[in-house]
Amino acid sequence: MKKALAHLFFKLTGWKVKAQVTEQVKRSVMIAAPHTSNWDFPIALAAFWIMGIDLKFFIKDDYTRGVFGWFFKWAGAIGVDRSKKKNNLTDYAIRLLNEQDLVILIPAEGTRKRVEKWRTGFYRIAREAQAPISLGTLDYAKKEADILGTFEPSGNFEKDMDFIQAKYRPITPKHPENYNPQIY
Numbered sequence: 001m002k003k004a005l006a007h008l009f010f011k012l013t014g015w016k017v018k019a020q021v022t023e024q025v026k027r028s029v030m031i032a033a034p035h036t037s038n039w040d041f042p043i044a045l046a047a048f049w050i051m052g053i054d055l056k057f058f059i060k061d062d063y064t065r066g067v068f069g070w071f072f073k074w075a076g077a078i079g080v081d082r083s084k085k086k087n088n089l090t091d092y093a094i095r096l097l098n099e100q101d102l103v104i105l106i107p108a109e110g111t112r113k114r115v116e117k118w119r120t121g122f123y124r125i126a127r128e129a130q131a132p133i134s135l136g137t138l139d140y141a142k143k144e145a146d147i148l149g150t151f152e153p154s155g156n157f158e159k160d161m162d163f164i165q166a167k168y169r170p171i172t173p174k175h176p177e178n179y180n181p182q183i184y
Helices: 002-013 040-051 069-075 089-099 121-129 157-168
Strands: 028-032 055-060 077-080 103-106 133-139 144-151
Touching: 002 040, 028 121, 040 103, 040 133, 040 144, 055 089, 069 077, 089 103, 089 121, 103 121, 121 133, 133 157, 144 157
Parallel strands: 028 103, 028 133, 055 077, 055 103
Antiparallel strands: 133 144
16 A cells, blocks of 8 residues: 555656665665755655665654654654653664664754754664665655665775765755755
8 A cells, every 4th residue: 555655646746766675775774865855754755665665764753643643653653752862762773673674764964954964873873783874865856766875884984974975965955055965
């Protein structure tokens, strides 16, 4: 049912999935960038459903409660109480990856607004879970959902961030003014 809904959504909106799903992708920490619009969520979700990828993602717990909470949980959402100073989300994500094959999707910018630098918890999660990092993106100029590649973090943070930054540079976000391609 999810796949059929996703195909219909993409047909109506003109989007397509360009990505090739590899075994590495199916157990990875996926960066979602650029993240500049509320539209990123339904488009990315539809792309995952089309690709048949088991997905988990962190979201404000307001979304996982209330009238539509069931939908977000069904879609893979893990509610986060942002009022708590320490949620141990990184440790929880590592545990999830060690227990099952899935994709943990992390919008590294952490918000749809422009940020000075990305959050880098995705890097620690990948290193400690011994999982690859995959580079998910939505290119609004081409209307393509894609995975720009998958790689094992080397431990050389700056080198790996430069690699990631170069991969995302040609991507067109929905709101370019909200995206800072300088990631660290």
